[in-house]
Amino acid sequence: MFKILQKTVTTGSATVAYPDTPAVISEHFRGRPAFDLEAWTDARPAAEVCPTGAIMIRERDGFRRVTIDYGLCVFCGQCADVSTDGAVRLTREFELATEDRRSLILQAEFSLNDQGGHDRLMASRSATGNGPEDDPGMKVGEAIHKLLGRSLAIREVDAGSCNGCELEIVALNNPVHDIERFGIQFVASPRHADMLLVTGPVTRNMERALEKTYAATPDPKVVVAVGACGISGGIFGINYATRGGVDEIIPVDVYIPGCPPRPEALLYGILLATGRLARSVTTS
Numbered sequence: 001m002f003k004i005l006q007k008t009v010t011t012g013s014a015t016v017a018y019p020d021t022p023a024v025i026s027e028h029f030r031g032r033p034a035f036d037l038e039a040w041t042d043a044r045p046a047a048e049v050c051p052t053g054a055i056m057i058r059e060r061d062g063f064r065r066v067t068i069d070y071g072l073c074v075f076c077g078q079c080a081d082v083s084t085d086g087a088v089r090l091t092r093e094f095e096l097a098t099e100d101r102r103s104l105i106l107q108a109e110f111s112l113n114d115q116g117g118h119d120r121l122m123a124s125r126s127a128t129g130n131g132p133e134d135d136p137g138m139k140v141g142e143a144i145h146k147l148l149g150r151s152l153a154i155r156e157v158d159a160g161s162c163n164g165c166e167l168e169i170v171a172l173n174n175p176v177h178d179i180e181r182f183g184i185q186f187v188a189s190p191r192h193a194d195m196l197l198v199t200g201p202v203t204r205n206m207e208r209a210l211e212k213t214y215a216a217t218p219d220p221k222v223v224v225a226v227g228a229c230g231i232s233g234g235i236f237g238i239n240y241a242t243r244g245g246v247d248e249i250i251p252v253d254v255y256i257p258g259c260p261p262r263p264e265a266l267l268y269g270i271l272l273a274t275g276r277l278a279r280s281v282t283t284s
C-alpha cells in the first residue's frame, strides 16, 4: 500500500493537456495522406492499390478527374508507397472531424495531353475539415455545464465495427486522456444520452437497433459517425451484410475520419459536436 502511494506521488499526473496544448504524436502514427496535385504526374497507380476505393478516377474528353474521399480512406499509405514522383505522402494530421461530409472530398481535374505524357493539373477543389468553431482549448467543462446544466452524456453504439474504434474510444477514459475532465461521460442508456457515438459500417442486423437507439435518445441530440466505416462503410462498403455509413440510417451531425481515429481525433470531433449541440439548444 505504501509503495502504491509512493508511486502515485512520484509519478505525478499522466493526463495529457490536449486540446489546450498540441498532442504528442508518435513519428510512426499514420494520419491523412496529403496530395501535391501540381506535382502528381499520374494518379492511376495510387487508385489501383487503394484498398477502399478512396481514390477514384474517371476519364472523359482528354481529362482525368480524380476524386479522393477522406471519408473512405483508412490511412494505409499504399498510395504514397506507389507514387514515385513523391506527390503523395502520409502526414500525421488527425484533426479532421467535420460537420460537412462533402468537405472530406478532394477533387482534381488533369489534362491528359501534356508533353511527356504526364498529367497536368487543371482545377482542384480541396477537402477542408472544419474543426471546433470555438477555440479548441475552450473551457469545455464550463461550456457543457452552461449548456446542459450537467455533464455531456454519450452513448456509444457499435453498429458492426471490427472494434478498432472501440479500443480508441475506451482509451478516452484512461488516465492519459481522461475525458471526464471535461464533464463528458459515457452512459449505458440512450435515454440518458445527449450524443450518440456510432462506429462500424451499419450491419443489417444492427440497422433496426440503431434506429431504435436514435429514437430513444431525447432531443436535442447529436450523432457522431466514427471512423471510415462509420462515415462510408470503409473497407466493408455496402454489401449483403452492411448498409454502409451511419448516415444511411440516421442523420449524422459530425464525421470523424480515421481507421481507427486516435483518442485526440475523437476528442476533437466530440468538441465539434458539442458546439453543434450548443447551437441547436440555443435555436430551439
Ligand code: SF4
Binding pocket: 033, 046, 049, 050, 051, 052, 053, 054, 055, 072, 073, 074, 075, 076, 077, 078, 079, 080
Ligand atoms: S492512404 Fe487512403 S487513399 Fe491512400 S491507398 Fe490507403 S486508403 Fe487509399
